Amino acid sequence: MNLLMLSSSRAGDEGYLNHASQMIAEHLAKCERIVFIPYAGVTIDWPSYTEKVQTALPKLNIVGIESFSNPVTAIAQADAVMVGGGNTFHLLNQLYKNSLMDPIRERAKNGMPYVGWSAGSNICGNSIRTTNDMPIVYPPSFDALSLVPFQLNPHYSDYQPPGHNGETRAQRIAEFCVLNPAMPVLGIKEGTALVRKGDTLTLQGPHDGVVFKGQQQSVIQPLQDLSAYLVVGAY
Numbered sequence: 001m002n003l004l005m006l007s008s009s010r011a012g013d014e015g016y017l018n019h020a021s022q023m024i025a026e027h028l029a030k031c032e033r034i035v036f037i038p039y040a041g042v043t044i045d046w047p048s049y050t051e052k053v054q055t056a057l058p059k060l061n062i063v064g065i066e067s068f069s070n071p072v073t074a075i076a077q078a079d080a081v082m083v084g085g086g087n088t089f090h091l092l093n094q095l096y097k098n099s100l101m102d103p104i105r106e107r108a109k110n111g112m113p114y115v116g117w118s119a120g121s122n123i124c125g126n127s128i129r130t131t132n133d134m135p136i137v138y139p140p141s142f143d144a145l146s147l148v149p150f151q152l153n154p155h156y157s158d159y160q161p162p163g164h165n166g167e168t169r170a171q172r173i174a175e176f177c178v179l180n181p182a183m184p185v186l187g188i189k190e191g192t193a194l195v196r197k198g199d200t201l202t203l204q205g206p207h208d209g210v211v212f213k214g215q216q217q218s219v220i221q222p223l224q225d226l227s228a229y230l231v232v233g234a235y
Contacts, residue, residue: 011191040086085118156187
């Protein structure tokens with residue numbers, strides 16, 4: 001597989017996709033037709049979302065899936081698929097509604113390059129049960145693409161604002177781990193990405209990540225070999 005799973009569309013106060021533009025360009029260097037899926041967008045209409053991504057990545061030939069009469073055909077004809085951020089529940093619901101889960105999964109497993117950020121990265125994991133988003137719609141299932149056999153938590157942060165008495169991100173993930181002790185969760189911070197090339201998995205970018213499993217937490221370093229997490233049962 002050939003996956004680029006970005007935590008976010010922005011890093012700090014940089015412009016939209018600025019921090020990731022080089023990574024995306026290299027990842028999609030040989031792709032002539034890139035189909036963008038804007039289904040995570042809720043407060044932005046899908047053609048406008050596609051135009052926003054096209055403007056941010058002008059050197060790539062990006063076509064919005066909403067412009068196709070048959071979304072399944074769009075995936076079949078794509079050289080690569082790109083999935084944007086927004087609300088993960090809405091994204092997954094639309095993918096199920098348009099019968100796209102299996103086509104995307106099979107194309108990605110057969111080597112088609114995939115780029116996602118935020119919600120678009122969330123759906124690469126086992127399920128969307130560790131997303132930060134509100135369940136504004138109820139998809140047929142929380143099961144995701146399972147392009148990696150663990151859970152993802154993009155936008156991960158261990159920051160707790162002064163005076164905030166709600167649960168931290170780590171505490172919320174710990175709740176998942178109590179009920180799912182054998183399933184790891186990888187928290188990736190803004191400005192970083194998980195990259196899968198075949199059976200090689202690495203974290204890329206300026207920040208460490210965090211792996212949660214059971215009652216344990218482990219820090220992962222940029223470029224650290226995480227391939228063991230691709231072997232079901234090895235962790």
